Amino acid sequence: MENCPWADGQMLGTFASKMGMLAIVYPRVNEVFPFILENALALDIIVADGQSDKIYRPGQQMNETKRPWWKFW
Numbered sequence: 647m648e649n650c651p652w653a654d655g656q657m658l659g660t661f662a663s664k665m666g667m668l669a670i671v672y673p674r675v676n677e678v679f680p681f682i683l684e685n686a687l688a689l690d691i692i693v694a695d696g697q698s699d700k701i702y703r704p705g706q707q708m709n710e711t712k713r714p715w716w717k718f719w
Contacts, residue, residue, distance in 0.1 A: 651678045 653669035661667075670678050679695075683702055686693045693702040 651670050651674035653671045668682060670682075675697075683693055687702060687704045687706075690704045692704070694700075695702070
């Protein structure tokens with residue numbers, strides 16, 4: 647459990663019919679959030695980041711200066 651990036655137990659209970667919420671433990675945010683963001687936007691899901699007060703929408707241009715850690719190519 648101490649290596650788990652999720653801050654609140656089972657994710658099944660955090661999703662409703664039109665909205666879901668993922669809580670990430672702070673030390674793992676920089677590792678996990680880019681993965682969540684890229685995959686959510688690829689699925690046409692809007693992401694609201696409560697910590698930075700930013701909203702990310704599918705098709706929106708994002709300023710990314712480096713490749714995410716999970717991209718090997």
